Amino acid sequence: MQPKIQLSDFSEDYLPFQFEGFWKKGYCFLRIVIKDGKVLCLCCQLPDYTGTSITNAVESVFEHAVLKLEDEKTEDGKPVVTYHEQFPLFKSLLLGEEKHKLQRRKDLTAYVLANLVWVEHYPPEIGIREAGSFAKVIFTDSGEPIWNYISIDTLESEFDEPNLFSINYEELQEWPTRKA
Amino acid sequence: MAYQKSLIDRGVFVKHDYKKHQPIGVSSTVNIAKAILSLKSFIEDNAKTGLATLYMAERDLYRPLREHLQSLLPVPTLVDTEASLKRLTNPLQKTDISIRDLFEVNQPRLSNFKSFCFIEIKSVFFGEKISGKAISDDLEKLLECEDKYGAKCFFTLVGLKTELKKSQSALSLLGNIGVDSKAFKVVTCNNKNAWLMPSGSSMQGQLQIFVWSVSSSSQFPKGFTSRSYSIFQQE
Numbered sequence: 001m002q003p004k005i006q007l008s009d010f011s012e013d014y015l016p017f018q019f020e021g022f023w024k025k026g027y028c029f030l031r032i033v034i035k036d037g038k039v040l041c042l043c044c045q046l047p048d049y050t051g052t053s054i055t056n057a058v059e060s061v062f063e064h065a066v067l068k069l070e071d072e073k074t075e076d077g078k079p080v081v082t083y084h085e086q087f088p089l090f091k092s093l094l095l096g097e098e099k100h101k102l103q104r105r106k107d108l109t110a111y112v113l114a115n116l117v118w119v120e121h122y123p124p125e126i127g128i129r130e131a132g133s134f135a136k137v138i139f140t141d142s143g144e145p146i147w148n149y150i151s152i153d154t155l156e157s158e159f160d161e162p163n164l165f166s167i168n169y170e171e172l173q174e175w176p177t178r179k180a
Numbered sequence: 181m182a183y184q185k186s187l188i189d190r191g192v193f194v195k196h197d198y199k200k201h202q203p204i205g206v207s208s209t210v211n212i213a214k215a216i217l218s219l220k221s222f223i224e225d226n227a228k229t230g231l232a233t234l235y236m237a238e239r240d241l242y243r244p245l246r247e248h249l250q251s252l253l254p255v256p257t258l259v260d261t262e263a264s265l266k267r268l269t270n271p272l273q274k275t276d277i278s279i280r281d282l283f284e285v286n287q288p289r290l291s292n293f294k295s296f297c298f299i300e301i302k303s304v305f306f307g308e309k310i311s312g313k314a315i316s317d318d319l320e321k322l323l324e325c326e327d328k329y330g331a332k333c334f335f336t337l338v339g340l341k342t343e344l345k346k347s348q349s350a351l352s353l354l355g356n357i358g359v360d361s362k363a364f365k366v367v368t369c370n371n372k373n374a375w376l377m378p379s380g381s382s383m384q385g386q387l388q389i390f391v392w393s394v395s396s397s398s399q400f401p402k403g404f405t406s407r408s409y410s411i412f413q414q415e
Contacts, residue, residue, distance in 0.1 A: 055214075129221065133384075138361050140377070142402040146361070147214050149382040 004084040005111040008074045010034040016175040017043075019064040021052030027179065028054045028061060029172055032069065033164065034080065039112050040159070041065055044121040044167055046175050053127075054120055058137055058145045062118065066109050081108060113139055119155065120147070123169050134165070205412040210252045212279075212297055213379035213391045213405035216336050218248045220382045220389050223338070234340060234387050238303040241338065242276055245299070249277070254409045255285050265321070266292045267328040273321060276301045278331075282409070296407060297332045298325045304339030304347055312350045316369040319353070322394040323374055332404060333394045334379065340386050357390055358383055363398055379405050 010032065017030035029044035043061055045054050054061055072080040083104055085091065092100040117136065124132040135149045155165060222244035227234050242261040250256035258280045265273045277299040284293050300318040304310050315335075322333035337344075337354065344351065351357060355364050355376060363377040377400045380391040393404050 056209075128218075140400060142400060142404070144400070144402055144405055146378065146405070147217065147380050148358075148378075149217065149220075149384055151384040154383070 005108055006082040006084060007034045007037050007039065007069075007111075007115075008078060008080050008082070009036070010072060010074055010080045012072065014068070015171065016046060016179055017061070017064070017068075019057055019061045021057055021060070024051060026052040026054075026057050026060070027175060029167065029175070030061065030065060031167075032065060033161070035161075038115050038117070040117045040119070040164065042119045042121060042165060042167075044123065044172070045126050047123070047126055047169075047172055048176070055147075058118075058120065059143070062139070063109075066105070066112055069112070070105065070108065083107075119165070121165070121167070123167070123172065205410045207408055207410045208254070209403075209406050209408045210249075211406040212249075212299075212332065213334060213393065215249055215252055216245065216299065216334060216391045217380050217382045217389055219245055219336075219338060220384075220387055222248075223387055233306070235305045236303070238301060241301055241303060245277055245301075249279065253279070254411060255282065258282065258285065260293075260295075263293070263295070265325065265328075268321070268324050275299070275321070275325065279407075295325075295329055295331055297334070298322060298329070299334045299336060301336045301338060304337070304343045306340065306343065308339075308343065310339075310347050310350050312353055313369055315350070315353050319366070319374045319376075319394055320368050320370060320372055323368075323372060323396050326395055332407075335376070335392045335394050337390045339388060341388050342386070344388060354390070354392065358388075363400055365398070375400075377404070 011034070012032055014030045014032075016027035019026045019028065027049060028046055031040075031042040033040040033042075041062070043054050043058075052060075069080055074080055088100075095103065116139070118139070120135045120137050122129065122133045124130065127133065133149055134152055134155050135147045136155070138146045138148065140146060152165060219241055223234055223236050223241075226236060246259045246261050249259045253259065260278045260280065262274045262276065263278045265271065265275055275298045278295040279297040281294045281296050287293070300322055302310055302315060302318065318335055322335060325331050326333050337351070337357070339347075344357070353366050353368075355366070358381055360378050363375050366374050366376055368374060373396065375395050375398045377393040377395070378390070379393045382389045393400060
């Protein structure tokens with residue numbers, strides 16, 4: 001019996017967002033916006049950053065985004081993720097607390113993947129394209145990331161929200177001081 | 181298999197008293213589908229350098245892509261352009277880009293080499309025409325490459341937005357271009373079934389690039405767009 005997962009509306013910018021890089025901790029800018037159960041993640045490469053890129057570590061950034069959601073609360077103080085599960089206490093006793101938590105995380109990951117729009121952004125002059133880039137990254141059923149580069153105009157036209165993809169590039173420069 | 185096994189056997193590494201191989205290596209993954217998308221920068225840069233037009237003949241696309249792949253792979257000499265496909269039913273057929281297996285690196289470049297990746301490219305620039313038959317032939321070639329070489333196969337379409345729109349009927353074999361995100365089945369002109377998995381695209385501006393993984397199977401397991409290498413240090 002799968003628990004029914006419900007995501008409350010939520011919006012948060014993380015600067016910097018920490019993830020597991022290949023050799024050491026990695027950092028990026030991450031915006032998570034949840035509306036009507038749909039999840040938008042805008043992941044942006046930071047300036048003057050030499051760690052594992054958001055492209056190479058896309059799976060890791062996604063995993064850490066899901067972990068972050070588990071603990072996040074809405075403005076009213078309610079958890080962002082609600083599990084509508086039958087007999088949760090019994091399940092926890094049966095499986096053990098740790099295993100039950102892992103099972104929930106797996107279910108949450110699957111739910112988020114099914115409702116996810118992942119946007120990878122390199123600001124101008126960061127990365128290989130001078131003008132910067134926006135790519136929608138799709139995770140296939142096998143978990144393979146697929147990059148689809150599109151223009152910001154096309155991307156914005158797919159969403160109703162204004163300023164969804166606006167980032168204060170000057171603020172991004174402050175990420176090393178905010179790290180601590 | 182015995183040769184591969186000998187390569188990763190640590191017992192072999194340590195028995196050489198004059199050399200020491202670190203047991204901890206470095207692993208790196210090259211995403212081939214994503215690397216193909218780099219063609220966009222090459223074509224756009226080429227347009228800036230004088231021609232002032234987004235045009236490159238199809239065969240002129242091979243060299244920049246080869247050079248880009250060479251920069252990503254552990255051994256640059258593994259990438260070939262227009263290599264003959266001796267294992268196919270028609271051995272006179274050639275493939276646009278192929279990447280030989282790492283085990284081939286010290287072998288003489290025989291015609292019957294083993295490749296793990298084949299890339300076919302079709303382009304549609306100003307006034308150029310493309311036929312459904314040409315796409316179908318490429319897909320069939322890739323299906324046979326997958327069968328005979330056990331390789332990962334990619335079909336790439338490069339072109340201008342307006343020209344691609346004009347060629348819509350010829351491109352119908354490629355599904356709903358830029359919209360599909362799941363694998364879909366197509367039937368080629370010779371009634372062969374091919375599964376196409378959209379594996380990358382670049383749709384900013386006039387110049388557009390689309391990459392599909394091509395297989396006779398509907399299953400595209402983890403890693404179908406990439407190749408991983410491990411490197412050990414020798415002291």
